[in-house]
Amino acid sequence: MKNISPCASCPRYGVGFCDAVLGRTGAIASGAAGGWQHHRVVPAGRQIVARNQASPDLFVLCNGWGFRFLQLADGRRQILGFLLPGDLFSVASVFEERFHFSVKALTDVQISTMRRTEVQSRLAADPTIVMALAETCSSEARCGDEMIAALGQYSAEERIAFLLLNLTERIAARNVIREQQYPFPLRQQHVADAVGLTAVHVSRVLGVFRDRRVVEMSNGVLKVHDVAELKRLGSLS
Amino acid sequence: MKNISPCASCPRYGVGFCDAVLGRTGAIASGAAGGWQHHRVVPAGRQIVARNQASPDLFVLCNGWGFRFLQLADGRRQILGFLLPGDLFSVASVFEERFHFSVKALTDVQISTMRRTEVQSRLAADPTIVMALAETCSSEARCGDEMIAALGQYSAEERIAFLLLNLTERIAARNVIREQQYPFPLRQQHVADAVGLTAVHVSRVLGVFRDRRVVEMSNGVLKVHDVAELKRLGSLS
DNA sequence: CGGCAGTTTGATGTTACTCAATTTAAGTGG
DNA sequence: CCACTTAAATTGAGTAACATCAAACTGCCG
Numbered sequence: 001m002k003n004i005s006p007c008a009s010c011p012r013y014g015v016g017f018c019d020a021v022l023g024r025t026g027a028i029a030s031g032a033a034g035g036w037q038h039h040r041v042v043p044a045g046r047q048i049v050a051r052n053q054a055s056p057d058l059f060v061l062c063n064g065w066g067f068r069f070l071q072l073a074d075g076r077r078q079i080l081g082f083l084l085p086g087d088l089f090s091v092a093s094v095f096e097e098r099f100h101f102s103v104k105a106l107t108d109v110q111i112s113t114m115r116r117t118e119v120q121s122r123l124a125a126d127p128t129i130v131m132a133l134a135e136t137c138s139s140e141a142r143c144g145d146e147m148i149a150a151l152g153q154y155s156a157e158e159r160i161a162f163l164l165l166n167l168t169e170r171i172a173a174r175n176v177i178r179e180q181q182y183p184f185p186l187r188q189q190h191v192a193d194a195v196g197l198t199a200v201h202v203s204r205v206l207g208v209f210r211d212r213r214v215v216e217m218s219n220g221v222l223k224v225h226d227v228a229e230l231k232r233l234g235s236l237s
Numbered sequence: 238m239k240n241i242s243p244c245a246s247c248p249r250y251g252v253g254f255c256d257a258v259l260g261r262t263g264a265i266a267s268g269a270a271g272g273w274q275h276h277r278v279v280p281a282g283r284q285i286v287a288r289n290q291a292s293p294d295l296f297v298l299c300n301g302w303g304f305r306f307l308q309l310a311d312g313r314r315q316i317l318g319f320l321l322p323g324d325l326f327s328v329a330s331v332f333e334e335r336f337h338f339s340v341k342a343l344t345d346v347q348i349s350t351m352r353r354t355e356v357q358s359r360l361a362a363d364p365t366i367v368m369a370l371a372e373t374c375s376s377e378a379r380c381g382d383e384m385i386a387a388l389g390q391y392s393a394e395e396r397i398a399f400l401l402l403n404l405t406e407r408i409a410a411r412n413v414i415r416e417q418q419y420p421f422p423l424r425q426q427h428v429a430d431a432v433g434l435t436a437v438h439v440s441r442v443l444g445v446f447r448d449r450r451v452v453e454m455s456n457g458v459l460k461v462h463d464v465a466e467l468k469r470l471g472s473l474s
Numbered sequence: 475c476g477g478c479a480g481t482t483t484g485a486t487g488t489t490a491c492t493c494a495a496t497t498t499a500a501g502t503g504g
Numbered sequence: 505c506c507a508c509t510t511a512a513a514t515t516g517a518g519t520a521a522c523a524t525c526a527a528a529c530t531g532c533c534g
Contacts, residue, residue, distance in 0.1 A: 155489080200492080
């Protein structure tokens with residue numbers, strides 16, 4: 001029998017929410033058999049969920065990069081955060097039918113969907129899952145609050161450094177990094193929409209960073225030349 | 238026997254997390270008896286919890302106003318949100334020992350503390366509490382994401398309108414409002430720190446709002462003259 | 475009456491945005 | 505492999521939004 005469980009065919013790292021729900025042993029096959037979970041592949045640029053869309057499933061990103069965002073009436077958009085392999089789209093979606101944000105694939109992605117009802121009943125039965133969820137919830141809240149502080153108080157340089165710093169840390173938790181070179185599929189426009197600047201200004205700031213030999217972002221790779229300086233610029237408090 | 242339960246001596250509105258934990262009938266007296274919950278009064282301006290502070294309790298604001306914030310090394314501070322009566326300090330604190338933010342009393346406040354262990358065991362036993370918590374969690378996430386979008390994409394006028402709009406809605410859910418006059422204890426500096434502007438600029442924008450007869454903020458009261466215009470300015474998407 | 479915290483106002487400086495032109499990079503089909 | 509096309513990044517000039525600094529004004533309380 002072919003194993004199509006969400007996380008068997010794609011790299012996993014650490015014990016996240018996904019692992020907790022599936023259990024790390026045995027239970028995996030049952031999921032596929034029960035039909036309460038599925039796999040999907042989505043090409044780069046395609047929207048995965050829309051704001052206010054109701055879904056009986058919750059989503060976990062298995063492979064590639066995505067991002068959550070809010071689109072404003074006049075076309076402006078704010079990227080709320082980037083999704084990396086293993087990330088649950090949001091803790092709220094475990095309980096709420098509708099998403100309050102939209103999600104797009106940044107690269108080609110694999111996503112795993114799990115029936116909400118099934119996850120909820122497992123949640124009731126297994127305190128391990130509750131703990132994993134609580135952990136994710138805290139971390140979401142902390143990141144959100146830090147983002148608010150960065151957007152409210154930081155200068156352009158600081159905001160961009162803050163974003164790059166956060167992302168490199170999350171990437172490093174999932175990949176082996178050699179020579180401070182991080183896989184980095186963002187365009188400057190994504191950086192701009194994430195930190196509330198224009199793409200033109202992001203280009204200028206990145207130019208400065210390049211000249212100062214702090215970081216260099218090109219060709220889908222981020223090279224960090226001066227971690228200390230990046231931290232100095234981008235670390236809150 | 239005197240009833241000192243958290244929410245018996247202070248106004249409650251709707252069925253929030255606090256009510257769910259205590260139950261709406263009978264159980265109230267047992268809390269006081271068991272000693273797992275307490276009341277505290279804190280004067281205006283005093284700090285209630287500090288970032289990274291560990292606490293065996295979780296906090297609910299019973300009366301007055303407070304605010305959550307992050308303080309940066311160089312003195313800048315970002316107000317993450319305001320706490321109104323009935324508000325849990327944060328969902329994360331139900332599971333995490335340490336706060337990732339600080340909290341100050343804006344006015345004189347009454348706060349209720351509940352032993353985390355007790356809340357957790359009630360949580361495991363009663364799905365009603367889980368649902369209340371999930372609700373709070375979703376709402377925190379939504380508000381946080383909207384704040385991020387507002388800070389990233391909105392102009393000064395829009396941000397301030399957004400803040401005032403949010404607060405008036407939350408105040409109205411807890412008080413009877415006559416003539417569009419809302420109790421409003423914020424100083425302009427608080428508005429500034431919440432929306433990432435300087436107090437001077439906030440003063441100018443509020444001056445414009447006053448001249449245009451949109452809103453007027455003074456003497457601890459916010460008068461909304463033109464709700465439609467406020468919504469036009471401050472509503473996302 | 476004096477002192478203090480908060481607000482208002484003006485003048486000036488800085489940061490980041492806008493618009494537009496140019497360069498670079500990445501495909502695509504012949 | 506090379507012209508052609510297209511998306512992304514860079515650069516410059518001018519402008520708008522917001523910050524900074526400093527002074528004056530207000531209301532409140534001892």
